[in-house]
Amino acid sequence: MSFVNLGKKEINFKIVYYGPPLSGKTTNLEQLHEIMPDDVKGKMTMLSTQQDRTLYFDFLPLQSSAIKGFVSRFQLYTVPGQQIYNQTRKIVLTGVDGLVFVADSQWEMMEVNVESFENLQENLKTYNRALEDIPYILQFNKRDLPNIAPSHYLEFLLNGGPVKALCKEAVAVKGKGVNDTLNTVCKMVMTQFIEAHNMPSDGGNKEPADRAKDG
Ligand SMILES: Nc1nc2c(ncn2[C@@H]2O[C@H](COP(=O)(O)OP(=O)(O)OP(=O)(O)O)[C@@H](O)[C@H]2O)c(=O)[nH]1
Numbered sequence: 001m002s003f004v005n006l007g008k009k010e011i012n013f014k015i016v017y018y019g020p021p022l023s024g025k026t027t028n029l030e031q032l033h034e035i036m037p038d039d040v041k042g043k044m045t046m047l048s049t050q051q052d053r054t055l056y057f058d059f060l061p062l063q064s065s066a067i068k069g070f071v072s073r074f075q076l077y078t079v080p081g082q083q084i085y086n087q088t089r090k091i092v093l094t095g096v097d098g099l100v101f102v103a104d105s106q107w108e109m110m111e112v113n114v115e116s117f118e119n120l121q122e123n124l125k126t127y128n129r130a131l132e133d134i135p136y137i138l139q140f141n142k143r144d145l146p147n148i149a150p151s152h153y154l155e156f157l158l159n160g161g162p163v164k165a166l167c168k169e170a171v172a173v174k175g176k177g178v179n180d181t182l183n184t185v186c187k188m189v190m191t192q193f194i195e196a197h198n199m200p201s202d203g204g205n206k207e208p209a210d211r212a213k214d215g
């Protein structure tokens with residue numbers, strides 16, 4: 001859950017990138033790290049195997065000033081998509097404030113997309129939490145590949161619940177859609193926080209992604 005340090009005038013938000021194996025979660029963070037200015041980004045930590053598969057998580061801290069008088073820190077995490085690492089996925093979800101579900105748009109990945117989406121909801125239940133109560137968005141990644149399902153089909157599979165999530169198309173490996181995804185989820189997370197705590201917003205668009213080098 002968001003953590004407020006009144007002494008330091010800091011608010012910390014945790015955003016988790018979730019999704020099936022190899023959908024592009026780590027690539028999202030790598031691209032964000034690439035495009036963020038130095039005063040916004042901290043050190044990126046990647047805990048992966050030699051084959052670049054996430055073993056525990058990746059971590060990228062960013063900061064902005066979108067809530068009046070406070071520095072907002074966004075701690076971005078990815079989970080390991082491989083099935084065997086479910087315990088780690090659960091741990092990474094602890095205290096999550098916002099979620100990006102990175103789906104793989106390739107036809108042959110539809111089943112694993114659905115499995116992973118269900119696995120996310122199962123894992124949240126262990127913390128007595130429901131997806132509907134957490135700001136989240138769906139990212140349909142790998143739109144550059146030839147064998148992809150139309151976005152409306154992915155929506156049909158993943159967006160049929162009580163709450164309609166925002167959907168973003170992306171080509172994470174080229175940085176496309178990555179910034180927009182982060183920007184949107186950060187805004188949602190901050191809006192929820194401001195409403196819950198009755199705090200004044202700066203009114204500006206100063207999420208970390210707004211300061212990214214590519215605009
Ligand atoms: N063609 C294409 N490849 C992509 C895209 N995004 C990521 N990839 C590739 O997909 C592979 C897996 O990407 P990762 O970011 O490591 O995937 P992950 O979701 O972190 O995987 P795990 O950590 O194992 O769960 C890499 O080879 C990426 O370069 C994309 O938009 N298009």
Ligand SMILES: [Mg+2]
Pocket residue numbers: 025026027052053054078079080081
């Ligand atoms: Mg990864």
